Amino acid sequence: MRLLRRFAPYAKYLRQQRGAIIAAIVFGLVYGASSGLGVPFLIKYVFPPIFEERAQALHWTHVIAIAACIPVLFIFRGISGYLNSYYTQKAGVHILENLRLDYFEKLQFLPLSFVHRKAAGDLISRGLSDTAQLQFALTLIANDGIKQPATLIGALSALVWLAVTGHGVWIVLICLMIVPFAVIPIRYVGRQVIKRAQTLQSQLGDVTGHFSENLAAAREVRAFGLEKHEIKRFSITTNALVTSQIKITKYAQALSPAIEVLSAIGISVTLVFAYGSGVKLETFIAVVLALYFSYEPIKKIGVLNNEIKRGAAALERLEAVFQEPITIADPAEPANVARLQGTVEFSDVSFSYKSDAPALRDVCVTIPAGTICALVGPSGAGKSTFVNLVPRFYDANEGAISIDGINVKSMRLEDLRRNIAVVSQDPVLFNDTIYANLLLGRPDATREDVIRATSDAFAHDFIMSFPQGYDTKVGERGSQLSGGQKQRVALARAFLRNAPILILDEATSALDSESEAYIQQALKKLIVGKTVLIIAHRFSTIRDASLILVFERGEIVATGSHGQLYTQSPLYRNLYDQQTLAL
Numbered sequence: 001m002r003l004l005r006r007f008a009p010y011a012k013y014l015r016q017q018r019g020a021i022i023a024a025i026v027f028g029l030v031y032g033a034s035s036g037l038g039v040p041f042l043i044k045y046v047f048p049p050i051f052e053e054r055a056q057a058l059h060w061t062h063v064i065a066i067a068a069c070i071p072v073l074f075i076f077r078g079i080s081g082y083l084n085s086y087y088t089q090k091a092g093v094h095i096l097e098n099l100r101l102d103y104f105e106k107l108q109f110l111p112l113s114f115v116h117r118k119a120a121g122d123l124i125s126r127g128l129s130d131t132a133q134l135q136f137a138l139t140l141i142a143n144d145g146i147k148q149p150a151t152l153i154g155a156l157s158a159l160v161w162l163a164v165t166g167h168g169v170w171i172v173l174i175c176l177m178i179v180p181f182a183v184i185p186i187r188y189v190g191r192q193v194i195k196r197a198q199t200l201q202s203q204l205g206d207v208t209g210h211f212s213e214n215l216a217a218a219r220e221v222r223a224f225g226l227e228k229h230e231i232k233r234f235s236i237t238t239n240a241l242v243t244s245q246i247k248i249t250k251y252a253q254a255l256s257p258a259i260e261v262l263s264a265i266g267i268s269v270t271l272v273f274a275y276g277s278g279v280k281l282e283t284f285i286a287v288v289l290a291l292y293f294s295y296e297p298i299k300k301i302g303v304l305n306n307e308i309k310r311g312a313a314a315l316e317r318l319e320a321v322f323q324e325p326i327t328i329a330d331p332a333e334p335a336n337v338a339r340l341q342g343t344v345e346f347s348d349v350s351f352s353y354k355s356d357a358p359a360l361r362d363v364c365v366t367i368p369a370g371t372i373c374a375l376v377g378p379s380g381a382g383k384s385t386f387v388n389l390v391p392r393f394y395d396a397n398e399g400a401i402s403i404d405g406i407n408v409k410s411m412r413l414e415d416l417r418r419n420i421a422v423v424s425q426d427p428v429l430f431n432d433t434i435y436a437n438l439l440l441g442r443p444d445a446t447r448e449d450v451i452r453a454t455s456d457a458f459a460h461d462f463i464m465s466f467p468q469g470y471d472t473k474v475g476e477r478g479s480q481l482s483g484g485q486k487q488r489v490a491l492a493r494a495f496l497r498n499a500p501i502l503i504l505d506e507a508t509s510a511l512d513s514e515s516e517a518y519i520q521q522a523l524k525k526l527i528v529g530k531t532v533l534i535i536a537h538r539f540s541t542i543r544d545a546s547l548i549l550v551f552e553r554g555e556i557v558a559t560g561s562h563g564q565l566y567t568q569s570p571l572y573r574n575l576y577d578q579q580t581l582a583l
Contacts, residue, residue, distance in 0.1 A: 013098055014138060017091035024087035029150045030080035034073060092139035099131040103318065109326045112393050113353065121208040126321060128208070130314040137311020144304045148297035203241040207234075328392055330412045337415040341404050342369040342500040342531030344390060349399035351385060359385040361554040363399070367547065369500070372532045374542035376575060377551030383535045386551070387503045390533070391420045403501070421499040425506045427490030429478030434463055435470040437478075437489060441496035449496060456525055457492035458518040459485070484518065491522050502530045506537045539579050548572070 014021055104127060107115065115123070214230055344367040352358040360382045367373045375383040388394050389401055392408055401408050408416055421441070429437045438450050445453075450470070454460040462485055466472040478486040494502065504523070524544070536542045548565055550558040550572050558569035565572040 013095045013135075014091070016098060017094050020087045020091040020094075024084050024091065027080040027084040027087065031077060031084055031151070034077040034080065088139050092135055095138055096131060096135040099135055099318075100127055103127045103131060103321060106321055106324075106326075109329070110321070110324055111326075111328050111395075112388075114324055121206065123321075125208040126317050130317050133314035134311050134318060137307050137314070140304055140307050140311075144300055148300045148304070152297040152301075203237070203244055206237050207241055328395055328413070330414075331410055334412045334415070335406050335410040337406065337411050337419075340406075340419045340500050342419075343367065343404050344501070344531060344533075345402045345405075346386075346389075347400045347402070349389065349396045349401060351389060351394065351396050351398075353385075358554050360389075360396075363554075363556055365549060365556055365559065367531060367533070369404075369531050370529060371547050372527060372534070372545045373547045373549060374534045374536045374545035375549050375551060376536050376539070376542065376572065378575070381551035382554040383551050384505070385554075386549075387505070387533050387535060390501070390503070391417050391422070419499050420501045420503065421494040421497040422503045423487075423490050423494050423505070427478070427486055429474045429481070429486055429489060431474065431476045433468075433471045433473055434466075434489060437474060438470075438493055438496060441493035442498075445496050450492075453495035454489075454492040456495050457488045457522045459488035459492045462488070487519055488522065491519065491526060495522075495526060500530055502527060502532045504532065504534045506535055539576050 107123065107127075214234070346363045346365050349360055349363040350358060351360045363382075363386070375386060377383055385394070389396055390403075390408070392413060395409065403411075403416075403419070430440075435450065438453065439445060441453070442449070451460060454463060463470055463472070472480070474480050474486075474489075478489070481489065527544070534542060534545065536545075542548060542562065546561070548560060548562060549556050550565060550569055552571055558565055558572060560568065566576060567573075
């Protein structure tokens, strides 16, 4: 019962499918009654009238009527069993859908710190295999949790009736004493399964993660000749999974024969007592069937117990996501925000990904609206962290960040991020059409707006060169487009968004000279009138910057124009000279 209580918070998924589950329960009860109670009564009261001596006087119509009881009973049993399974499966697939939707929805709102802390393959495995395991456990509880106890109660009722109405049959009830012994293997197997179930689910995540990682790095695998290396790594991962699966199978599959052996002992003891008591054949057969229908549910309840424990292991992994707090959310009373001007201010802002390693420390700076601001500094100095705090991808541990004097934590996330456009070094395109990817910048844009944006980003011509034009599928992560084409689509998306704040994470660093020329022309038009934050890895990209922030070890150590910083900041001068002299 303690284990079942763990599933209580997730009973809402059962309630959402209450109609199908109630139908499954009703038909499960009918199935249980027709099996555990109906079949023994059939043997006891239907067959004897035909085969006893007085049966010779029966009319054929009477014989046919008696014989018709057999198919009628099994029609009831078959239809109720079918409908029970149908409604159980119907509820199950909807439960699985709702579980996965809730899981996926939770992932969308969890902070990036949590998502980056977990392996992608592990999160995928939780959303696929763990939800499937939990759904299977929930529907099994709703199905066999009713049907098998109903069958057991029906069979025990038949035994009691036979004991009361049959001379000497009460002795066979002594045989039921073997029933408690059937619980022993159930408990033992259950303990073994729970030990290994969580390990198994984790290893499923490892396999999924390896698949995901390998496919994402397909080019590098071939470039470095890592095919055999990857096969060997994957083989080690799958071997560990197979070992865990075999261990669970070893225990789970031993349960059924163990209970069957105990059932056989019970039936053999029954046979001895029946012989000694002079029990009639039809009564004995009815008792044996009733005993069979007593042990069969016990066997299936044992399987149910194992699946509940596997479901509990899956539940524990899912709860790590479901119970993770959403730390970046809308305020209770958000500020009324329309289109912002774009003045960005950091006031004594500190932030750390880990408590012992601050990424930003006591940052104070004001970037006026319309400023083209470049962020320079060594790798790991805090440039990316700085721009990630503006749209609240992360929240500052200390201090405040405001735009136009409004604390970003006082704004709805939707309002804040509607005023910010981001173009990264490696833009992400979703596996959809070019047109659908462009509309992500502004879903209500007209086709004329889209074409104007792609023209400004020098993307319209290459898009129209494809046979399907704007309806061309870009492939996973834009794999069907070149790097320059992907970047121009991303820029067109930013043109469409027309946000007052633009974040550029070195949008041209990985492009060929021709693509870079197109991008630079597009950027000159895109940045007009906007507050622009440029993470500059190449100093050639900051020539249009009116303000440069120099970062070192999480602090802004210098600010100013290129001329001012070159003469006043040794770090800036050193970084600039290292790059320009290397050209």
